[in-house]
Amino acid sequence: MAKAAKELQQASSKMVCSAEWSEDKELLCFRDKIYVSQNLDLQRRVVLLCHDMKVTGHPGHWKTLELVSRDYWWPQMSRYIRQYVSTCDLCIRTKPIRQALVGELHPLQIPDSRWDTLSVDFVVELPHDMKRYYDQQKTLAPVFKPGDKVFLDASDIRTTHPSQKLSHQRLGPFVVER
Numbered sequence: 001m002a003k004a005a006k007e008l009q010q011a012s013s014k015m016v017c018s019a020e021w022s023e024d025k026e027l028l029c030f031r032d033k034i035y036v037s038q039n040l041d042l043q044r045r046v047v048l049l050c051h052d053m054k055v056t057g058h059p060g061h062w063k064t065l066e067l068v069s070r071d072y073w074w075p076q077m078s079r080y081i082r083q084y085v086s087t088c089d090l091c092i093r094t095k096p097i098r099q100a101l102v103g104e105l106h107p108l109q110i111p112d113s114r115w116d117t118l119s120v121d122f123v124v125e126l127p128h129d130m131k132r133y134y135d136q137q138k139t140l141a142p143v144f145k146p147g148d149k150v151f152l153d154a155s156d157i158r159t160t161h162p163s164q165k166l167s168h169q170r171l172g173p174f175v176v177e178r
């Protein structure tokens with residue numbers, strides 16, 4: 001008690017004089033809650049009573065805070081309790097993850113032949129700076145008419161060659177039909 005009062009006098013005289021403080025027998029109370037001094041071991045024992053006992057069953061941060069604040073108070077107790085609960089060994093090891101499970105990835109089916117399937121990714125809503133950069137790099141798509149012959153860049157096309165290194169860089173020529 002004497003120690004706690006001394007601590008408070010050091011902290012702020014305005015705080016001690018406040019009507020919210022009172023003495024109950026040997027205890028110093030703040031808003032009718034027992035003031036717990038800045039003694040980490042004492043704070044730990046108080047939280048342990050409200051969190052680790054079998055009757056309370058390791059509740060989460062808010063429930064533990066509610067249980068502690070029924071009778072006790074100290075500055076920044078919420079932060080201390082959050083840290084206590086998030087580092088509780090039994091909670092970490094035994095509590096289930098309540099997040100929805102992440103789904104499985106379903107890769108696209110491999111097409112039977114070349115150019116069987118084409119897909120295009122549109123990149124939209126870029127940040128302003130990125131948009132400006134990509135707009136600068138933009139080149140207009142060439143216009144083809146039926147009868148033109150084209151070569152295709154083979155870097156993204158799977159061929160029967162044993163490795164990418166041994167395969168042709170370009171495939172073709174192909175005739176544009178329509």
Ligand SMILES: [Zn+2]
Binds near residue numbers: 051052059085090
């Ligand atoms: Zn726990």
